[in-house]
Amino acid sequence: GAGVSQSPSNKVTEKGKDVELRCDPISGHTALYWYRQRLGQGLEFLIYFQGNSAPDKSGLPSDRFSAERTGESVSTLTIQRTQQEDSAVYLCASSLREANYGYTFGSGTRLTVV
Amino acid sequence: KNEVEQSPQNLTAQEGEFITINCSYSVGISALHWLQQHPGGGIVSLFMLSSGKKKHGRLIATINIQEKHSSLHITASHPRDSAVYICAVRKLGSGGGADGLTFGKGTHLIIQP
Numbered sequence: 001g002a003g004v005s006q007s008p009s010n011k012v013t014e015k016g017k018d019v020e021l022r023c024d025p026i027s028g029h030t031a032l033y034w035y036r037q038r039l040g041q042g043l044e045f046l047i048y049f050q051g052n053s054a055p056d057k058s059g060l061p062s063d064r065f066s067a068e069r070t071g072e073s074v075s076t077l078t079i080q081r082t083q084q085e086d087s088a089v090y091l092c093a094s095s096l097r098e099a100n101y102g103y104t105f106g107s108g109t110r111l112t113v114v
Numbered sequence: 115k116n117e118v119e120q121s122p123q124n125l126t127a128q129e130g131e132f133i134t135i136n137c138s139y140s141v142g143i144s145a146l147h148w149l150q151q152h153p154g155g156g157i158v159s160l161f162m163l164s165s166g167k168k169k170h171g172r173l174i175a176t177i178n179i180q181e182k183h184s185s186l187h188i189t190a191s192h193p194r195d196s197a198v199y200i201c202a203v204r205k206l207g208s209g210g211g212a213d214g215l216t217f218g219k220g221t222h223l224i225i226q227p
Contacts, residue, residue, distance in 0.1 A: 033215075043200070043217040091157060103147065103215070105157035 025094030137201030
């Protein structure tokens, strides 16, 4: 597609439930990043995919968070047993390759855990 | 101390004023990005710099690698420029994208008519 597409745009879930967030990167972009932005905070790196290499999961805050990517296309971020502190905007970005290429961000998924 | 510092945190100006937002960083970098985040969360990549100066419309971005400093300027500011402007750096040695970008906390700009 023309841009990075994320779905859903908004998600309200009850504490303890699992959620799945989806990111469709720009076709041909091999690098894909997930970031989180809590209210009033800066962006936090979560996970990075590059082609078929093993993902860099160093930013995932707990083992409740996991992400997958099918080849060089769609990625899903799963949060199990959601907690209120998981409430944030989850942003996905893709780029043509890693290192020094411009990023394109999706419009994000606003997750609210009640 | 944060590796990327922005100033000011908040800036309110009148339409037409010349705006400067500053970014200082304390690590070696291979590139610096300026991003614009509108209310509602959408982020747009404005510039990617590794040296010198870039211009796009009313926006100008400069970087001084020796001083580890970058500025974003907006000429003839307009209320539609109201947004959060975020500076982000790609650290040297993070080839392979090990940790993506390191972000500043952003500058909240309001342009009043």
